[in-house]
Amino acid sequence: MLIQKNIKKDSFMRFSNSFIYTSKEAPSDATLPSHIYLIRGGFIQGIGAGLYNFLPLGKRVLEKVRAIAKEELDSAGCQEVELSFVTPSELWMESGRFEKYGKELLRFKDRKDAEFVLGPTHEEMMVNLVRQYVKSYKQLPLNLYQIKTKFRDEIRPRFGLMRGREFLMKDGYSFHKDEADMVENGFNKMKDTYSKIFTRLGLDFRIVDADSGAIGGSGSKEFMVLADSGEDTIVVCKSCDYAANIEAAKRSPTKAPIAKEGEEVEMTPGLFNTPNISTIEDLCKFFHIDAYYTIKAVAKKALYDDGVEKLVLFFVRGDSDLEETKACNSVEANELIDISEEELIEAGLVPGFMGPIGLQEDIIYKIDSELKGQKTLIAGANKKDYHAIDVQIPDYGAFFADLVAVSEGDCCSSCGGSLYHTKGIEVGHIFQLGTKYSEPLKAEFLDENGKRQPFVMGTYGIGISRLLAAIIEQNHDERGPIWTKATAPFDIEIIVSNIKKDDELNLGDKLYSQLKELNIETLIDDRKERFGFKIKDYELLGIPYCIIVGKKIADGLVEIVDRRSLEKEEISIDQVVSRVKELVG
RNA sequence: CGGAGUGUAGCGCAGUCUGGUAGCGCACCUGGUUUGGGACCAGGGGGUCGAAGGUUCGAGUCCUUUCACUCCGACCA
Incomplete structure (x- = not known):
């Protein structure tokens, strides 16, 4: 009663007695406009690494974004729930992600020594919920979502709301009787719904092909707000509507440099003494040859569950770069880390002179698909100071994978047009999950024939709090943010x-x-x-x-x-x- | 995780090298003047100098340990 008495009906909207505090000075660590203006304008307050308090102004914007997302989702037939933030670790062990998710998963124990995690995403919880109630195909499809705090113990939180540890996310999950229904009534429907949401928010965005990352699954698309300060590199085609995150971008294979008239690249097979020639650049100078005709070796240490480490080698054409996410996926590792020369030598390898031919049998390696069946190549001979000439890569075998990073100027695999890079902020991500979680968690229903089937799932996320940063990155001037009409406090x-x-x-x-x-x-x-x-x-x-x-x-x-x-x-x-x-x- | 750096008033910083009563700007409080692009004058409040231990007559300052935070990198041998 006392509290109510003191609140005038309109008090909040009067600046004179509002809890709005602006500042002329920005925090010394803030570099991005969104970070600076959110703090200076009194929208948020930093409270620890990747942790923020939302003050009245920030809270108002957050609520607007949340409301728009909710309206569109509800009208698309999704239902909002709210799952427990603290989740028992058993579920995570059941799905196998307790290990796989790594250190980003914050684990802790309660007074009874029972182990819990703070939810970084809620596939497990949602599947657990649904499997208890949904037993028949007649109850499908189903699309549930929540808008709720998540916690991911990021290696390096930064850029204010862009990459926090605690953040507000909308996460949705759809359940279907089969693949076709998932694509049509889940994935594609959410793609449309998300487009409506971001359009209503007033954002300039692109839908791009994406890597599926730790969540897993097959087809996936990201919604990228175009902004120079974005953390993601997007590959975009000048001629058609192709757009992809560089982690998943495709190109048509690079072409051989045009030879001068009367010239053809010829090589005499064999080993060639190349003392101290250990980089692609030196190799090209030494042989007077284009990097196109060389093979580049990249060694990494791949990390797997239960602390297993394996040395892996990747081979790409000398003129190409390795895309680490693709490489990581190709060996089904949790993560790739750098490896020292000493470790390479210990494994019997020769740094600077590694090649795909003549490797010891126990070494795991992958060769970029563009090299499949290629000839007249120069590669390390796995022998100090020697390179192998006229290496031929077979056109069969299971060791091929797409490994290359698409560069600017590469050709579009759909239309042949020129590709370029731009920066984007990932604000939404939709996945075709399939049965990745329903199978291990035994989430099944009875189909028309009375047969048990695992749910075919889709999962869909929107970074609600990150959107505040994204909106400002795209809409600001030197004086401050310029909120879009739909999001202004x-x-x-x-x-x-x-x-x-x-x-x-x-x-x-x-x-x-x-x-x-x-x-x-x-x-x-x-x-x-x-x-x-x-x-x-x-x-x-x-x-x-x-x-x-x-x-x-x-x-x-x-x-x-x-x-x-x-x-x-x-x-x-x-x-x-x-x-x-x-x-x- | 590797490298670099920083912790001093709510915020931004100086003082640390060379130990000797803790300072500046913004913000805040009081009074006055001012009032269309971050005003001015006068007065005032606010700090266990990140934490613990040590050296010393004396430590923000020197030594040890620890915690926290930030930046850069995690890319080709």
Whole structure:
């Protein structure tokens, strides 16, 4: 009762007694505009590595994003649930991810010594929930989601809300009787729904082919907000609509450099003495040959469950780069790490002179698919100071895999057009999961023939809190963020230039009440500050529009500022409200 | 995980080398002036100097240990 008494109905929207604190100075570690402005504008407060408090302004934006996601998901037939954040580790052991997920999974014990994890994603919990209630194909399809805090103990949290350890994520899971239904009523439906969500949020985004990562599964697409500061590299085709995360990008194989007339590359098979020639660059100079005709060796240590480590070798064409995620997937490792020269020597390998031919039998290796059946290549001879000439790669065998990183200027595998790189922020990811979790967790139903079948699943995520950062990365200027209409903490702000002038304060208050009547979310800056101070703050809050009630009142005018263009429009007092209605829409 | 660095008032920092009563700017409080692009004057409050131990008459400063945080990298032999 006491608390209620103290809260005026409209108190929150009055700057003078709101919990909004802006700052002229940014935290010294912040480099990204989104990080700087979120802190300076008083949207969030950093509280530890990758941990943030959401203050009233930030919370309002977060709720807007959440509400839009919820509306679209609900209208697509999804149902919201909320699963326990602390999850018993048994479920994670059942799915096999207790080990696989690695150190990002925060584990701890309760007073009875029972082991738990903080949910980094909730496939296990959701499958567990559904398998207890859904027993028949008649109950399918089903699409459940939640919007809930997640915790991932990231190696290196950074960039504010972009890569936090604790963050708000929408995670959804769909259950189907078969693959076709999953693709149509799960995956594709979510693809459309996500597009609607990001469009409503006012974002410029691309849907790209993606790697499936630790979640596992087959087909997957990422929703990328295009921004220079994005952590992901996206490969985009200039000529067609092909777009992919570099971790999954494809290209058509590189072509041999055009030989000069009358010249053809010929090689005499055999070993060639190449003292101290251990890099591709040196090799090309030595033989006067293009890197296209060489094979590059990359050694890594692959980490598997239960601490198993294996040395692995990857071979790609000398003019190409290894894509680590692809390489990791090709050997089904949890992670690849660097390996020292000493370790290579210990394993009987010759750093600088490693090649695919004549390796010891116990070495695990993969060769890039583009090299399949290729001839006239130079590769390390697995012997110090020797290279093998005219190496021929067979066109059969299980040791081929797509390993190369697509570079700018490579050719599109769909249309042959030129590919280029751009940066993106991953804000959504949809997967065709199949039975990856339903099988180990024995989540089954009875089909039309009374036969037990595992659910065919899809899983879908949106980084809700990351979206705040993504919106700003795409929408800001040197003065602060520029929220999109759908995400701004308020529709409009009213600045009363000088509250000591009764006519200004009264008009501000009057407009404020009128806008409230119209359900337009309004913040009135009625603080005892000077005009310059308030307009700077307005720009730092990034609210789409601002009404300045100030000295033009004498001419019967106020001004409306457009945050994006920073243009001021003078308008007579009796027309303001209808004009605002138009603008805010 | 490897490398580098930083912990001093709510925030941003100086002081540490060369030990001797803890400082500056912003923010905050009081009073006054000012009021259309982050005002000014005067006065004021606020710190176990990340933690623990050691050296010393005396430690923010030197030594040891530890914790936390940040940045860069994790790429081809």
